[in-house]
Amino acid sequence: MPGDGGTNDLSASAVVHVSGDIAANTTWSSATTYVIDSRIGISSALTIEAGTVVKFLAGAGLDVNAGGTLNAIGTATGPIVFTSIKDDAHGGDTNSDGNASSPSPRDWQQIYVSGSGSVTFDHCQFFYGGNTSSTLDLGVANNATVKNSVFAHNNGGTVAAGRGALDAGEVGSGTTITGNSFYANSLPVTINANFSFDDSNTFHDPANAASGNTYNCIVYSDSSDVSGNVTWSNTEVPYVVNRGSYFNIPTSTSLTLASNVVVKFGPGVELDVAGTLIARASLGSKITFTSLKDDSKVGDTNGDATASVPAPKDWNRIYVSSTGSVAFDHCEFLYGGGSGPTLSLGSSNNAIITNSLFANNDGGTVGSGYGVLDAGTAGAGTKITNDTFYGNSLPIRVDGTFSIDASNVFHDPANTARKNTYNCIVYSDYSDVTGNITWSNIEVPYVVNRGIMYIKSGSSLTLANSVVLKFGAGWELDVPVGASLVQGSGNVLTSIKDDGPLGDTNGDVGTTTPVKGDWKGVYYSSTPGWQNWANILYATNTTHNP
DSSP states (O other): OOOSOSTTBTOOOEEEEEOSOBOSOEEEOTTEEEEEOSEEEEOSEEEEOTTOEEEEOTTOEEEEOTTOEEEEEOOSSSOEEEEETTOTTBTSOTTOOTTSOOOOTTSSOOEEEOTTOEEEEESEEEESOOTTSOSEEOTTOSSEEEESOEEESOOOOOTTTOOOSEEESSOOTTOEEESOEEESOSSOEEEOSSSOBOTTSBOSBTTBTTOOOTTOSEEEOTTSOOOSEEEEOOOSSOEEEOSSSEEEEOTTOEEEEOTTOEEEEOTTOEEEESSEEEEEOOTTOOEEEEETTOTTTTSOSSSOTTSOOOOTTSSOOEEEOTTOEEEEESEEEESOOTTSOSEEOTTOSOEEEESOEEESOOOOOTTTOOOSEEETTOOTTOEEESOEEESOSSOEEEOSSSOBOTTOBOSBTTBTTOOOTTOSEEEOTTSOBOSEEEEOOOSSOEEEOSSOEEBOTTOEEEEOTTOEEEEOTTOEEEEOTTOEEEOOTTOEEEETTOOTTTSOSSSSTTSSOOOTTSBOEEEESSTTOBOOOTTBOSBTTOSOOO
């Protein structure tokens, strides 16, 4: 990766001032230092030779207009430099003021590419620009290549409102950005989801690994939804979604996240999946979805040091529509739930969530919440296994179309006393028990707290040994002819107010006590109707009450 240096350092050459538009094919030679006096338009082909230095006066810049082409292809030993007129380290003391001036960010404006402009930057260096926010703005170009280049000491704005020293927030799918180095900028780069952004780009000075940028991240622009099959794989800094309310993955498109990628969300932001989202980390790795305020994940991204700390509801959610397909393996979901759930599976029938962590999110209450992981309307193809939930309000809501086993845990593995406010699995009444469903988690109860739980004819619900079901006021479990409820040993069917089996589920710390009539009971359509089993407690239609 090239650094600040090169064959141009401290060397003097002939100086040519450029003040008029470039309307004919032109080549700039490395034997000359070119000074851009104002905002210059390029409507033909400009070729810049390896080793050339281009300096800009205050307010100056280059505009690659419609039909224009800028080819700047340097080498590792002969980079092409775009810098301030005050920069004596490249091309010498061009403004002839000795040490009277020194360069700084915003000294010049930018290089801007229009919609049909074509640019290639290879082994280039961009210093001290960004007076209008970005130093290189690729506009809406669909034919832009930026590779093996350095962006240093530029502006770019803030993570909340900036455009990036390299602004690729509106470009087309033909964009290539690889092998570049960003350091000592305000905001390094803005991207959209029309093209992939990989881990070949670095965000520190190659000569000083501890260096970085003020807002050291890759900011996603809300100018476009995901287009085609896009991959994000940079792990040195997070990808930040902080502009607009929705980040969309439409049908027939996909976003793949590589192992150890971190995605941070600003307030009110959600990711909507109608296409495919693949987030499968390799064993020993993880993929993280968290708050912009979370400095524990690849550093202080919002640039406020310790002035802000993450909290539940910092961002909204990931929502999966009926056409969406998601696979999360070894992922982390942190500080979400601004609108209730952090991960909402909608009515998707193709959702896999395995080996993942849900911590410090909202999710609502046991009476009215959706759960941090909301699978309350999901389809039979849903798989939720080996996941961990702690520090949340309500951890999970399920429906009756898929099984929930004992592999999911509801405490911090490092501190078994740290659980969730409403430590349970809530059943949603949006769908009846359909198919052959098994409930086998015995760490927390399954809570039936909205409507009637109904096992469809031809379907079955099997309760493993020691499984506990708790019911809210007015609830019942109905088993029609042709349906079956299969119980193991030690099952308890009781009131949500009953803190005896598996603890305080309604989160009232013992202020309510269970009484007969707290829920209706278990009803079979065949005789004898209401069941009077010994393990049915505090129901209206039973005689068994402690």
